[in-house]
Amino acid sequence: MMLSKRLKLTATLCSLLTLIVGLSLIQAHYYQQKIYRQLNYSMKLQISIDSLRSQLWLYQEYTDDQGLSELNIRQAELAKNLSEDIQWGTQQKLIIGNLNRLNTNIRALINTQNSFHSKQVDVSSTLSAERLFQAKYSMVIEEMTEEMFNLHQFSIKQASQKQQTLLFLVGVVLLILAILVTVWSFMTLIRFKKGLTSLNQGMKALASGDLKSQINFSDTDELSALANNFNKMKLSLAQITIKKDELKQEVDRQTRKLIEQQDQLIFLAEHDELTGIYNRRAFIKQIDTAIARDLRGDNQAALLFIDLNKFKNINDTLGHNIGDEVIVTIAKRLANSLRNTDIVGRLGGDEFIIWLDMLPDPINIEHKINQLLASIKQPIIIGPHTLQVGASIGISVLPKHGLNSRELITAADTAMYQAKADNNIEYCFYAGSYGVSNLRSV
Structure with a gap:
C-alpha cells in the first residue's frame, strides 16, 4: 500500500477516534441534561405534592373556604405539573399516570368532603367522617410519596444504566480503534524505517563511489518510487561516468598521440630524416x-x-x-x-x-x-x-x-x-x- 494511503488511513482512524470521543461527550452531556431535567421535574412534583400535603393538613384543621380555595389551587398546580411532557420512558409514564390517578382521587375526596360538610349531621358522625377523610388523604399522599420515590429511583437507575452502556460501548470502540491505530502506525513506522535504512545505505554506497549496487523494494509505495528514481539516477551517473571515463581515455589517448606527434615533429625538425642524427x-x-x-x-x-x-x-x-x-x-x-x-x-x-x-x-x-x-x-x-x-x-x-x-x-x-x-x-x-x-x- 502507498505510504500516502497509509498516512491517510491513520489520519482517518485518528479523526474517527476524535469524532467518537466528541460524540460520546455530546451524548453524555445530553444524558446529563436529560437527567437534570427529570430531576428538576421530580423535585418540582415533590414540591407540589409537599405543598398539597401541607394545604390538606391546614384544610383538615380549619375547614374554611380560603383553605379549600388554596387546596384547589395546589391540586390544580400538581395536575398541571403532571401534564408536562418530559420525554419519560414507559415505566416512568406509568408512575406519572399513577400520580395523576392519585391526584384525581384527592380531587374526588375533596369534593366528597365538601358535600359532607354541606349536610347537617351530628358531631360524632362529623368526627368519624373527618378521621376517615384524614386517613384517606394520608394514604393517597403516602402513595404519591412512594410513587415519587420510585420515579426518582427509576430515573437515576435508568440514567446510570444508559451512561454505563454508553461508556462501555465507547470504551470498546475506542479500544479497538486505538489498537488499530497503534498497530497500523507501528507497521507504517517499520515500513518507513526499513525504507529509510535502505535509502541511507544506497546513498552511502553512492558517496563511496559505488554506482553498480541497486536499492531493492518489494512494496509499491512512495519509498519504492523514490528508490527506483534513485536507482535510475545511479544508472545515469554510471553511464555518464563511463562516458566521462571513455572521454577521458580518448582525451588521454589523443593527448599522448599529440605528444608523440609533437615529439616526432620536434625530432624531425631537429634530426636528419635519413640518418636520425642532428640536422x-x-x-x-x-x-x-x-x-x-x-x-x-x-x-x-x-x-x-x-x-x-x-x-x-x-x-x-x-x-x-x-x-x-x-x-x-x-x-x-x-x-x-x-x-x-x-x-x-x-x-x-x-x-x-x-x-x-x-x-x-x-x-x-x-x-x-x-x-x-x-x-x-x-x-x-x-x-x-x-x-x-x-x-x-x-x-x-x-x-x-x-x-x-x-x-x-x-x-x-x-x-x-x-x-x-x-x-x-x-x-x-x-x-x-x-x-x-x-x-x-x-
Missing part, C-alpha cells in the same frame, strides 16, 4: 649551448667538417638507395665513435659535422680524427656489394678559430676544402685564408 639547425643550436659553456669554463673544443670521398661514384653507379645505405652506415659509425658529450650532425648530401667538446690540446683532436677516419674507411657490405669510402676533414678550434658557431663552421668548411684540394692529405686545421696547419698525408 644543421639543431646541430648549430646544440653547439651554441656547448660554446657558451666551454667559454665560461675556459675549455678547448673542436669542430670537424667532414665530406665523404668517392660517394658520388657509388650514388651514380649503384643508385640512391645504396647511397642512402652508405650514408646511414657512416652516420652510425661516427655516432658510435664519439663520447656522450660530443655532437654529430648531417649538413646534407655526404657532408657531416662533429663537435668534440672539452678537449685539453690539439693532440687529442688528431687522435680522435684518426679514429673517425679509420671507422669511415672500413668496408661497407650492402647485399652483394662491398664498398669503401674516404673522407676529407676540416678542423676549427674553439676559441682559437672563432667564438661562435658561424665562425667555427666557416673556418672548418674552409679547412675541409683545403684538405679536399690536396689529394695528399685527409684533414687539416684552419690556418686563416692563406694556408693550413698540421696536414696529414693520405
Whole structure:
C-alpha cells in the first residue's frame, strides 16, 4: 500500500477516534441534561405534592373556604405539573399516570368532603367522617410519596444504566480503534524505517563511489518510487561516468598521440630524416649551448667538417638507395665513435659535422680524427656489394678559430676544402685564408 494511503488511513482512524470521543461527550452531556431535567421535574412534583400535603393538613384543621380555595389551587398546580411532557420512558409514564390517578382521587375526596360538610349531621358522625377523610388523604399522599420515590429511583437507575452502556460501548470502540491505530502506525513506522535504512545505505554506497549496487523494494509505495528514481539516477551517473571515463581515455589517448606527434615533429625538425642524427639547425643550436659553456669554463673544443670521398661514384653507379645505405652506415659509425658529450650532425648530401667538446690540446683532436677516419674507411657490405669510402676533414678550434658557431663552421668548411684540394692529405686545421696547419698525408 502507498505510504500516502497509509498516512491517510491513520489520519482517518485518528479523526474517527476524535469524532467518537466528541460524540460520546455530546451524548453524555445530553444524558446529563436529560437527567437534570427529570430531576428538576421530580423535585418540582415533590414540591407540589409537599405543598398539597401541607394545604390538606391546614384544610383538615380549619375547614374554611380560603383553605379549600388554596387546596384547589395546589391540586390544580400538581395536575398541571403532571401534564408536562418530559420525554419519560414507559415505566416512568406509568408512575406519572399513577400520580395523576392519585391526584384525581384527592380531587374526588375533596369534593366528597365538601358535600359532607354541606349536610347537617351530628358531631360524632362529623368526627368519624373527618378521621376517615384524614386517613384517606394520608394514604393517597403516602402513595404519591412512594410513587415519587420510585420515579426518582427509576430515573437515576435508568440514567446510570444508559451512561454505563454508553461508556462501555465507547470504551470498546475506542479500544479497538486505538489498537488499530497503534498497530497500523507501528507497521507504517517499520515500513518507513526499513525504507529509510535502505535509502541511507544506497546513498552511502553512492558517496563511496559505488554506482553498480541497486536499492531493492518489494512494496509499491512512495519509498519504492523514490528508490527506483534513485536507482535510475545511479544508472545515469554510471553511464555518464563511463562516458566521462571513455572521454577521458580518448582525451588521454589523443593527448599522448599529440605528444608523440609533437615529439616526432620536434625530432624531425631537429634530426636528419635519413640518418636520425642532428640536422644543421639543431646541430648549430646544440653547439651554441656547448660554446657558451666551454667559454665560461675556459675549455678547448673542436669542430670537424667532414665530406665523404668517392660517394658520388657509388650514388651514380649503384643508385640512391645504396647511397642512402652508405650514408646511414657512416652516420652510425661516427655516432658510435664519439663520447656522450660530443655532437654529430648531417649538413646534407655526404657532408657531416662533429663537435668534440672539452678537449685539453690539439693532440687529442688528431687522435680522435684518426679514429673517425679509420671507422669511415672500413668496408661497407650492402647485399652483394662491398664498398669503401674516404673522407676529407676540416678542423676549427674553439676559441682559437672563432667564438661562435658561424665562425667555427666557416673556418672548418674552409679547412675541409683545403684538405679536399690536396689529394695528399685527409684533414687539416684552419690556418686563416692563406694556408693550413698540421696536414696529414693520405
